[in-house]
Ligand SMILES: Nc1ncnc2c1ncn2[C@@H]1O[C@H](COP(=O)(O)OP(=O)(O)OP(=O)(O)O)[C@@H](O)[C@H]1O
C-alpha cells in the first residue's frame with residue numbers, strides 16, 4: 001500500500017483549519033502584524049520562526065483570543081473567530097512566561113482546565129497523572145510553582161496546556177529552558193502526542209534545529225510579515241531570499257553578477273576568480289547583481305585539485321573549528337572572501353591531513369548553490 | 375556581631391516603646407485605688423530598701439481583674455466591641471475591595487492620583503473629620519436632607535448617636551487601611567494569569583474568583599487585621615457618633631480613667647483588651663511572614 005505523504009497544503013480540496021486573511025495588527029501606530037495571509041491545516045505541526053519582536057507571540061495571542069485583529073479576519077474551521085471569547089475557543093496556549101498559578105500546586109495547575117469542564121474526579125485524576133508522567137513531574141505534583149526549577153516550570157506549563165487535548169495547541173517557546181536531552185525527548189513526545197491525538201500544533205521557537213525536527217511546515221517571519229512558508233527541507237535547501245538563507249542554518253553568501261546561461265546562471269564574483277555556475281529554475285531577469293548561497297556541508301575540501309568540477313576555487317585554510325562529529329574549515333580565497341566548508345570526521349584527528357595555512361581546493365556541484373535576488 | 379546589633383535594634387525598640395509602658399500599666403492594674411497622686415497604691419519606695427520592695431509586691435493582687443468578671447458591663451462591652459469591630463471589618467472589606475480593584479485596573483498614569491485620593495483624608499485631623507460626620511449624620515444633616523429629597527423617607531430618621539453611625543464612622547476612617555494592602559497585592563497580579571485562566575475555560579467572573587481573589591488573599595488578610603485591631607479598641611468614634619447605648623470597651627476604658635479616676639480598673643480593662651488583641655496580632659504576623667516566604 002502506498003504511503004500517502006502528508007501535504008494538505010498542496011491539496012486544493014483541503015479546507016484549512018486556520019486561515020489568516022490579510023490580517024493586520026497595530027499597537028497604537030506600531031504595526032506588529034502586517035497584512036498577513038496564511039493557511040494552517042488540521043494535524044499540522046506548524047513552526048513560527050523569526051527574530052525577537054517579529055510578531056510571533058502576537059499571532060498566537062490573536063489565535064487564542066487575547067488580541068483582536070486591526071484589519072482582516074482569522075477563520076477557525078471556516079468560522080470567523082473574532083466574536084468568540086478565549087474561554088469558548090477549542091484552543092489552548094502555553095504562555096511564553098508560563099503563567100502558572102502561584103497559589104496552586106503543580107497538580108492543581110494541570111487540573112485547572114479539566115476542572116472547568118466539570119469532568120468527574122476520577123477522569124481528572126487520571127488525566128493529570130498521565131500528564132505528570134509525560135512531563136516527568138510526578139515527584140513534584142504537590143509543590144508550588146515557586147518551589148521548582150525553571151525547566152520544571154516550563155514542563156508544568158506544557159502539561160497544563162496539553163491536558164485538555166484541544167483541537168489547536170499554541171506553544172510559545174515551549175522547550176527553551178530545557179537541556180538538550182530533555183528537549184529532544186520532549187520534541188519526540190510532542191510529535192508522538194500529535195500523531196496520537198491529531199491535534200494541530202502551532203509552535204514558536206528560536207531554535208531552528210527544533211523547527212526542523214518537529215515541524216511539517218515552517219514559517220520564517222520578519223517585522224510582522226511572512227518571508228517564506230515551506231517544509232523544513234525546502235526552507236533549508238531552497239530559501240527564497242537572502243534573509244531566509246541567512247536565518248536558517250550556516251551559509252556562505254557570495255555576492256556576484258549573474259548572467260543567464262543554459263539551465264541556470266553564470267556568476268562572476270571577483271577579479272581573477274573563475275566563473276561559477278548554478279542551476280536554477282528561478283528567473284532573475286536577464287542579468288544583474290545576485291547572491292549565491294551555499295551551505296558549508298555542500299562544499300568539498302581537498303588538498304589536490306579535483307577533476308571535472310564546475311565550481312572550483314582555491315584558497316588557504318584560515319581556521320579549523322572542530323565540532324566533534326564535524327569540522328568546519330574557514331578558507332580564505334585570494335580575492336578575500338572567506339568560505340566555510342564542513343566535512344564529517346570519519347577519521348581520528350591525528351590522521352587528518354589538512355591543517356592551518358594549507359592551500360586547498362573548494363568545489364561544489366551545480367545544484368548545491370542557490371541563486372538569490374538582491 | 376553585626377547580626378547581633380541588627381537583631382538588638384528592633385528588640386530595644388519593642389522594649390522601650392511597648393514592654394516598659396505595658397509593664398507600668400500591668401503594675402497599675404494590680405494596684406488599689408487611692409485618693410492620692412498618683413491615684414493608686416502601692417508605689418515603689420526604693421528608699422526603704424529591701425523591705426520597701428517586699429511591701430510593694432505584697433500590695434499587688436488580681437482583685438481588679440476579679441472585679442471585671444463580677445460586673446456584666448465589662449464582658450458585655452468586650453463582646454459588643456468584638457462584634458462591632460468584626461462587622462465593620464467585613465463592611466470595610468466589601469467597600470474597600472472594589473476600590474482597590476478599580477485602582478489596580480486603572481491606567482498607569484492614573485494610579486498615583488487615585489492613591490493620593492485614598493490617603494488625602496489623612497491630611498486633615500481625624501477629630502475634625504469625625505465632627506464633619508456628625509454634621510452629615512445629624513437629624514438636619516446632609517444625609518437626611520438627601521434621603522428626604524430623593525423620597526426614600528418622608529421624615530428625618532435618627533442616624534447620629536446610633537450603632538449605624540458608629541459603623542459608618544469606622545468604615546470611613548479605616549477604609550485606606552483596607553484599600554492600600556489589597557491594592558498592593560492586586561497591582562502585582564500578573565495579567566497573563568487571568569488570560570491563562572480564560573484560556574483554560576474560565577469565564578471572566580470565575581477567573582476573578584479562582585485567580586484574583588486567592589492571589590490577593592494576603593492583602594485581604596492584612597487589610598482586615600489593620601482595620602479590626604484598632605477598631606476593637608476604638609473610642610473616639612463611639613463616643614462622638616454612637617449613642618448612650620453603644621457599648622464599646624474603648625469608651626468604658628476612657629470613662630473609668632477620666633470620669634471615675636479609677637486607674638487600676640481602667641488598667642485592668644486595658645490589659646485584658648491587649649490580651650484579646652494578641653491573638654489577631656500574632657495571626658497577622660503569621661500572614662505577613664507566610665507572604666514573605668511565598669514571595670521567596
Ligand atoms: N501590548 C502591546 N503594546 C504595544 N506593542 C506591543 C504589544 N505587544 C507586542 N508589541 C510589540 O509588537 C511586536 C511583536 O511582539 P511579539 O511579542 O509578538 O514578538 P515575538 O516575535 O513573540 O518576540 P520574542 O521572540 O521576543 O518573544 C514587538 O515589537 C512588541 O514590542
Ligand SMILES: [Mg+2]
Pocket residue numbers: 056057058096172
Ligand atoms: Mg514572543
